[in-house]
Structures are given as structure tokens and as C-alpha cells.
Amino acid sequence: MNKDDSMKFHGTTILAVRHKDRLAVAGDGQVTLNNTVVKHKARKVRKIYNEKIIVGFAGATADAMHLSERLEAKLERHNGNLTRAAVELARDWRTDKFLRRLEAIMIAADKTSMYLISGSGDVIEPDEGVMGIGSGGTMAQAAAMALVRHTDLSASDIVKAAMEITSSLCIYTNPSVTLEEL
Numbered sequence: 001m002n003k004d005d006s007m008k009f010h011g012t013t014i015l016a017v018r019h020k021d022r023l024a025v026a027g028d029g030q031v032t033l034n035n036t037v038v039k040h041k042a043r044k045v046r047k048i049y050n051e052k053i054i055v056g057f058a059g060a061t062a063d064a065m066h067l068s069e070r071l072e073a074k075l076e077r078h079n080g081n082l083t084r085a086a087v088e089l090a091r092d093w094r095t096d097k098f099l100r101r102l103e104a105i106m107i108a109a110d111k112t113s114m115y116l117i118s119g120s121g122d123v124i125e126p127d128e129g130v131m132g133i134g135s136g137g138t139m140a141q142a143a144a145m146a147l148v149r150h151t152d153l154s155a156s157d158i159v160k161a162a163m164e165i166t167s168s169l170c171i172y173t174n175p176s177v178t179l180e181e182l
Helices: 061-076 082-095 136-148 155-169
Strands: 014-018 024-030 032-033 035-037 045-048 051-061 104-109 114-118 130-134 177-181
Touching: 014 051, 014 104, 014 155, 024 045, 024 051, 024 104, 024 155, 035 136, 045 061, 045 177, 051 061, 051 130, 061 082, 061 104, 061 114, 082 114, 104 130, 114 130, 130 136, 136 155, 155 177
Parallel strands: none
Antiparallel strands: 014 024, 014 130, 024 177, 032 035, 045 051, 051 104, 104 114
């Protein structure tokens, strides 16, 4: 094991679903250090910018919090325009010497837009209004997409069910979920 592998934090599942004119974003609460769960109820999803934007993040917590604060500053500068703020944050993240070292990824969404924002300069909008990130992100996204297509559940019920399914499969995801809605 090399030095960088000796203290690795793993896991997080963040899921965002836009369905029936509602937005629901959830994140599990588990923080894992190597093979040990060190926290069960971490809050990885929150509302920012006068509670008009929901962000969820995966990766190093301090890095994610810093990026969330940077996004909120961009939103202030651009009068709440999430698209413009996301593009500006991604550009800064990719080009700034300090920010490039941050290890996190985030979903940011408002009533009309949803983006995955990453340090490689990505600002990706999902095709179907469903997006998952983190260790259980693909499982949660697949479960949510199936529920969107084959049930009449609300956005929040879809997110809850998909996160429950994911926590039963992904060892880095637990059933202690924080859910925010718009």
C-alpha cells in the first residue's frame, strides 16, 4: 500500500431527480475511512443562495464545502443564474492552481436546471432529469430512471426508493439520507 492509499475516504451517493415539475436531491450520510465507517449522518446535500439552489457533493468534505462556497459566490455575482455560475466555477476549478487539487464532484440544481460540475471543467446537464454521483451514483441513477419510467411516484419518493435500493447494494452508501426539495 502506498502512502496515499493509507488514509482514503470513500463513498457517498448523491442523487438528483426532476420529475413532475419538482426537484429532489438526496445524499447518504456515510463517511468511510479505508474499511471503517467513521460517520453515519454526514450532511452532503444542502440548499444555498436563498434556498433556491440545491447542491450535493461527493469527495473530500472540506474540498466540497469550499467549492459550494465558491459556487454561492458565483451565484451572487451572476444574480442566481445557475448556468453562468456553474460554467464560471468549472472554468476556475480547471485553471486555478489551488482549485485543481481539490478532490470533489458536485451536482447543483434549481427549479429549471441541473448540472454535474467537476474539476476537469465539466458542466454536464442530464438528458432525462436524473443524475447520480459518488460510489453508488450509477446504481442510484439506474434505480431512479426505472422508477421515473415505470411508476407514478413523486420526485421525492423516487429519490427515497432509489437511495434505499442503492444502500442495500453499495457498501459505501448507508440508508441515513438527507433529502432537499424544490
